[in-house]
Amino acid sequence: MTVLDLPRRATLPTADALTIYTDGYRTRFGQLGVFLRGDHAFAQLIRFALVGGLSNIGYLLLFLALYGEGAQLANLAGSVVSTTMANELHRRLTFHASGRVSWYTAQLEGGALALTGLAITSGAIAALEWGAPTLGDLAQAGAVLGVTAAVGTLRFLTLRLWVF
Template sequence: MTCPSLLRRRPGATDDLGDLEQDPAHSVGDVAHELAHTAADQVRRDDALGQFIRFVLVGGSSTAVYALLFLGLQGFGYLAAHVAGTVVSSVLANELHRRLTFRADERVGWLTAQLEAGGVSLFGLVATSVALGWLDSATGSAPAVLQITLVAAVTGFIGLIRFIALRWIFRPTEAVPAR
């Protein structure tokens, strides 16, 4: 699907996409390429939006790791699979957030990041465990897809809280002026 407003620009008009002018020489592919370039530039920035985009990408990746572990370990019961998946995916996410999302690898060590961000992860583990327990008691045996969907929904909400907390934890320290 294409964005009709991008295709209906007036000749000679420019916008945030750069100097793409609507003429027969510029195709939808050119517009898509420029959009991808603009998005890639935003992801590289260290402002709140750039960090949030990286946070969501890391969160999505670690959620995929969680889902694979959860499915692979379901033979041990939903709670054991959930705890193992949460621990592994949280350690991975904490490290990726430290290095990629907040670029704090020179300011915050691995162990410190795991301990500080782990507290927020522990809150998420408790919240998702309660949600899974409720689902299990309400349904008796919910399909794995429904369990993962519930965990993803709760984790999405907790993720907003976690973003704010990690942005505060991994913030750059301000230099004290020399006297």
């Protein structure tokens, strides 16, 4: 068997091969996809925001579903479920750390950050209930989401620099 007869390994298509062509003009979708899958801080921030947005939607739905049982219980349940989901998505997708950081470690350290965020959001809810007791469900949920956005910024930096 000569070198020319050796079987070749299958290769994955390159980013250029996946680029979409329209009327002879190369679109930027292929380049954008490659960038968004990269490990640059800005790409990670975009993925972090997408995961955070999805988990906030889950949080909001659970918060509204459980609000009749009390705002604090709704906040706790929404925080636990959405944070567990977000920690795993951040480990796998946002920071590509599934090979470096175990599920347990991600949940433990991400959970510690979540408890800090829970304390802040719980304080915000208590302040809203005291200062604006007639505030409606959607307005209260919107205020809590605003607080979680600020907490989320600190969470991104901590996860990127410490956990993952």
